[in-house]
Amino acid sequence: MIVDGAILTTVAMFLPLAGAAIAPLLTRRFGHRAAWPLALFLLVPFLVFAGHVETVAAGAVATGGFSWSPTLGVDFAWKLDGLSLTFALLISGIGTLIVLYSGGYLKGHPGLGRFLAFILMFSAAMLGVVVSDSLLMLFVYWELTSITSFLLIGFDHERAAARRGAYQALIVTGGGGLCLLAGLLIIGHITGTQSLSAAIAAAPAVANHPLANAALVLVILGAVTKSAQFPFHFWLPNAMEAPTPVSAFLHSATMVKAGVYLLMRLYPLFGAFALWQTALPLFGGITLLVGAFLALRQTDLKLMLAYTTVASLGLLVMLTGIGHDKAIEAAVLYLFAHALFKGALFMIAGVVDHETGTRDITRLGGLGRAMPLTFGAALLAACSMGGIPFFAGFMAKEEIYAAVTLPQWTFLAAFVGNAMMFAVGFAIALKVFPRRARRKRRNTPMTVPFCSWPGR
Numbered sequence: 001m002i003v004d005g006a007i008l009t010t011v012a013m014f015l016p017l018a019g020a021a022i023a024p025l026l027t028r029r030f031g032h033r034a035a036w037p038l039a040l041f042l043l044v045p046f047l048v049f050a051g052h053v054e055t056v057a058a059g060a061v062a063t064g065g066f067s068w069s070p071t072l073g074v075d076f077a078w079k080l081d082g083l084s085l086t087f088a089l090l091i092s093g094i095g096t097l098i099v100l101y102s103g104g105y106l107k108g109h110p111g112l113g114r115f116l117a118f119i120l121m122f123s124a125a126m127l128g129v130v131v132s133d134s135l136l137m138l139f140v141y142w143e144l145t146s147i148t149s150f151l152l153i154g155f156d157h158e159r160a161a162a163r164r165g166a167y168q169a170l171i172v173t174g175g176g177g178l179c180l181l182a183g184l185l186i187i188g189h190i191t192g193t194q195s196l197s198a199a200i201a202a203a204p205a206v207a208n209h210p211l212a213n214a215a216l217v218l219v220i221l222g223a224v225t226k227s228a229q230f231p232f233h234f235w236l237p238n239a240m241e242a243p244t245p246v247s248a249f250l251h252s253a254t255m256v257k258a259g260v261y262l263l264m265r266l267y268p269l270f271g272a273f274a275l276w277q278t279a280l281p282l283f284g285g286i287t288l289l290v291g292a293f294l295a296l297r298q299t300d301l302k303l304m305l306a307y308t309t310v311a312s313l314g315l316l317v318m319l320t321g322i323g324h325d326k327a328i329e330a331a332v333l334y335l336f337a338h339a340l341f342k343g344a345l346f347m348i349a350g351v352v353d354h355e356t357g358t359r360d361i362t363r364l365g366g367l368g369r370a371m372p373l374t375f376g377a378a379l380l381a382a383c384s385m386g387g388i389p390f391f392a393g394f395m396a397k398e399e400i401y402a403a404v405t406l407p408q409w410t411f412l413a414a415f416v417g418n419a420m421m422f423a424v425g426f427a428i429a430l431k432v433f434p435r436r437a438r439r440k441r442r443n444t445p446m447t448v449p450f451c452s453w454p455g456r
Helices: 005-050 053-057 082-105 112-131 135-153 160-191 196-201 203-207 212-226 235-241 244-249 255-265 274-296 301-322 325-356 372-386 392-403 408-432
Strands: 062-069 074-080
Touching: 005 062, 005 074, 005 082, 005 112, 053 082, 074 082, 074 112, 074 135, 082 112, 082 244, 082 255, 082 325, 112 135, 112 244, 112 255, 135 160, 135 196, 135 235, 135 255, 160 196, 160 203, 160 212, 160 235, 196 203, 203 212, 212 255, 212 274, 235 244, 235 301, 244 301, 244 325, 255 301, 255 325, 274 301, 274 408, 301 325, 301 392, 301 408, 325 372, 325 392, 325 408, 372 392, 372 408, 392 408
Parallel strands: none
Antiparallel strands: 062 074
16 A cells, blocks of 8 residues: 555654653563664654655655644644755654664663653654644644653753753743744734744735734744753753763754754744844854853863853854855754764763763773774764864855855854864863873772763
């Protein structure tokens, strides 16, 4: 039987939720090996979305869905174009690897089934955000990402620091979500439609409406809180209390980029506004420099990576706000490269923490002989993060420098911020693995013994 492509894609969007429902049962039966069958609940959506690449590359758009509430005129509508398909492939592809990684990282942990269920629930929510073509559907999935990220950040709920980080993330992103809801309601009121595509097509009517700037401010607040822009950046480093798979997935490749996705999606609607072209480069540029500077001051591997993620998000917001197509293209290319090298670096930090019991870079060193494959992966990821030629990060940064010509200060901000992130990337790769750790006193062990579960 041949299944219609739109129906297959709709089913694929709900597959991670089905996986979440059976994750605890499979884990009780198979232990950490349950990660392998559960990864299929993200691998299959990845393959389904990959089947749309040829269509989207040819300039067409794939759509589908079903009537959600006919009396209210609300539909469960999805749309795949170049932007949404890129995000969907990143979420499902990296999510597949994260599920497999989690099985090994949390081997022996009594809450593994619960953790895998939360990861799959979050994946379904993020997929909904990036493919939604309904204003209400977008908001519902947006809030689901906040709720599921709260569960993941606070996974180790017996620790006060984990609970505090989870509450802080929920309050900040939840408050931003309320602002987003108000902004989407105003957009729907102005355009007279609940369809995101139709609202964007009505850009001339929005530009001339007296409530347009209010909608823009509210949307920006929703986006900058989700994507940890200054002065709301503080929640992201504190969320590093979550297990490393959460940091690698939510805080480098997916959730924190939801705000960036929203801004890119609404660029055709608001990109010509003076407020857009002023506020976003300013928010983004400050966040880029502050995040990169704070990263240099850290000694904890995950905090170093967290602050460089803040910096990278600032760079993406700055590019989106510059207001021309070349900058948007550069932002998408960097977003893709960043998801790959930063996700890899977070997982490498998790491996180091898992095997040594510490993430303190001043206590680590000389691990290259014991962990040659991890060292090689760290070096490759650092080369991409630093923008070394022939790596994806290099191509992305070349496009960035070509795009940030006006205003001129954005070029300086991009150059200085990238230079600091270059230093952080190679500090992680070269201090942890080939270089011997400095010992403050004789006979002090370099690391603490590893137990079955490092507790974070």
